[in-house]
Amino acid sequence: MDAGKIDGVVGFHDHNIDLQGKGKSTEAVTQLLQVPGEVELCRTDVADQIKSPADWKGRGLGVTDIGSSTDFLTRYLAVRNGVQVDQIRESGVQAGNTFIAAMQHKNIDCGMTTEPTVSALLNSGQAKILLDMRTADGARAALGGVYPASSLYLSTDYATKHADTLQKLVNAFVKTMHWINAHTAEQIADQMPPDYYKGSASPPTSPHSRVKKASTPPTD
Template sequence: MRFTRKLFNGIAISAIAAAASLGASATHAADKITIMVGGYEKQIYLPAKLAENLGYFKDEGLDVELLNEAAGVDAENQLLAGAVQGVVGFYDHCVDLQAKGKFVESIVQFSQAPGEVELVSTKHPEIKSPADFKGKNLGVTGLGSSTNFLTLYMASKAGLQPGDVVTVPVGAGGTFIAAMQQDQIQAGMTTEPTISRMLKTGEAKVLVDMRTVDATRQALGGTYPAASLYLESSWVNEHKEETQKLANAFVKTLKFINTHSAAEIADKMPKDFYVGDKDGYIKALEEGKGMFTPDGVMPDDGPKTVLAVLSEFSKNVKGKQIDLSKTYTTEFVKNAK
């Protein structure tokens, strides 16, 4: 009898321990948040890797995994498929997706300017403005991407028809550079550090600059909220606590950017992001870090500018009623610690 009781107690304790272990494992799995970044080596998406390297996710008790994806449109697809919980990408996807009946919202607005530049190959001096795009191949990160939206808008604003230009998906970094070197594209939209790399070699020059708020207003007619953390609205409603913690981490990151020099920020980034030229990386960041918001709050005139751009040519958005209030929220950034 004593043996049986001892055996029973042992089995019970083992069962409780196993259940506790299983529960802890399940909790850990549930707490893990996977965020896909539309190219985390791009300076426009710098807050994602910076937040991780500063330890701000861990400070909030979050287990965040960052995944890299070259084109924002592919990151968007991963979110809708349920493969990831969040995307660091352009806010305009939130507008475009609502037109398709999908509801996602920007939780933290990283930037109020695209941070993009339209580069033109120095082999093609005949291209002096977007009006000269007719008959040219124009590089974009991906078809349906934000760079595709903006490129077509610039062409449209210059009086060209959609069939007058061909947008070619060439990604960023080395693939973009190779496409321009091989004349597969004659101009293209890209970000830092790709911009500085091409300017340094003299293979390209800047045609349209959207790295600052003022330059963006001139090019697009208003501020253009771009890089952001966006999540499915249904996930936000079901995970208020986790969403708030993500907002806390990113608002702290934006404050770090706003209060530190480009050199200090660069020191926190992975060395391979410099692409062998740390000085160039720092210089580009010095010139472009003004695009970042200081607090993650959506600029008042931003959503309207984005809607105007998409309504101009996008078959998805044109003629649709878009409720901009459902494409972003300032609730979490305003409550951030």
């Protein structure tokens, strides 16, 4: 969207703040999550040396990409725990197989990712959880509060000129959120395409690796 090739996207709410700072006017019209849904994993062989982000100094940390929301969160967690951003080494390793490979080759010590990558690494014993931000309590423990995450946001120009289309999009997302909140994690997972589980040996099954039931978005 920053390049003007698309009018809207589903992404973290914090991108709106970043884009506003760059002179790009965007606005979120549907909030899908009030927590990041991210997990900070550390390689099993170094997990006993890293008890919190305070131990990140000099460590290699994986993020989706530089400038991504996982990058923002990683930097915030470092500074919040007394580690300056120039004291960590971030690498953009995406998710799935590329994230797993980065851990296997020890290119990163810890990294932030989501399901099903989390389950794949936990089930194989290659990683342990340092921070779990898939729940409101987990987000508060790691970040100090909930963190508006996935949202539908668009350029303000498009939103202003296409109010009718925008309302249909919002209605569709709200209807989907109501469906999610009315069904179990297993029922939701059953609706996902096979590619969703790519990079995972099997669909998530443990209580800590199942698809999390969506939280009701904030109303304020």
